[in-house]
Amino acid sequence: GAGVSQSPSNKVTEKGKDVELRCDPISGHTALYWYRQSLGQGLEFLIYFQGNSAPDKSGLPSDRFSAERTGGSVSTLTIQRTQQEDSAVYLCASSSKRTNTDTQYFGPGTRLTVL
Amino acid sequence: AQSVTQLGSHVSVSEGALVLLRCNYSSSVPPYLFWYVQYPNQGLQLLLKYTTGATLVKGINGFEAEFKKSETSFHLTKPSAHMSDAAEYFCAVSSSGSARQLTFGSGTQLTVLP
Numbered sequence: 001g002a003g004v005s006q007s008p009s010n011k012v013t014e015k016g017k018d019v020e021l022r023c024d025p026i027s028g029h030t031a032l033y034w035y036r037q038s039l040g041q042g043l044e045f046l047i048y049f050q051g052n053s054a055p056d057k058s059g060l061p062s063d064r065f066s067a068e069r070t071g072g073s074v075s076t077l078t079i080q081r082t083q084q085e086d087s088a089v090y091l092c093a094s095s096s097k098r099t100n101t102d103t104q105y106f107g108p109g110t111r112l113t114v115l
Numbered sequence: 116a117q118s119v120t121q122l123g124s125h126v127s128v129s130e131g132a133l134v135l136l137r138c139n140y141s142s143s144v145p146p147y148l149f150w151y152v153q154y155p156n157q158g159l160q161l162l163l164k165y166t167t168g169a170t171l172v173k174g175i176n177g178f179e180a181e182f183k184k185s186e187t188s189f190h191l192t193k194p195s196a197h198m199s200d201a202a203e204y205f206c207a208v209s210s211s212g213s214a215r216q217l218t219f220g221s222g223t224q225l226t227v228l229p
Binding site for chain 1 (some may be wrong): 149151156157158159160161164205207212214215216217218219220221222
């Protein structure tokens with residue numbers, strides 16, 4: 001079946017511009033996660049959605065970062081006024097959450113480069 | 116709070132040799148532990164996970180890991196390395212809250228020499 005998909009696969013932007021990253025989770029998965037992978041910081045948790053609500057935003061690095069999820073499916077991560085330190089691979093994962101041990105399935109990521 | 120330490124950012128083995136990738140964790144509650152593999156320009160793929168029960172966990176591609184509570188370890192092994200095993204490997208622990216987000220180690224790049 002279809003896995004987690006993310007778009008675009010690569011995004012190059014100029015410092016100060018806004019960007020939107022999209023995640024399509026596996027159909028039926030109620031939980032959705034965003035992570036960031038960068039050379040200096042490794043893999044970091046950003047935000048978690050259960051359905052359309054985000055009870056845990058603790059990982060968002062600044063108020064320039066926001067995310068939403070609509071219809072319990074697609075999620076968008078928005079970064080406003082991008083900075084060079086935002087350059088990273090942004091990974092999305094989803095899980096069914098039927099139990100607390102459900103596996104998180106990852107998408108291929110969006111590589112963001114801020115010039 | 117949970118944390119994960121992976122010893123050795125780079126490991127090289129010869130094809131056919133034993134693979135051993137080390138992972139130690141810190142958790143105030145019984146942990147759920149995972150190993151993921153990442154091939155170049157791809158996302159993370161689950162190799163195996165430990166939740167409860169049997170402490171020796173078998174995963175895909177011939178990998179296995181043993182949960183040792185007394186040593187707070189979850190090392191990944193494979194008896195015989197294959198060229199296709201060359202990738203980056205991440206150990207992760209799941210949080211105790213309802214989000215169950217993953218806290219990852221810094222990763223180990225495995226090189227397999229012919």
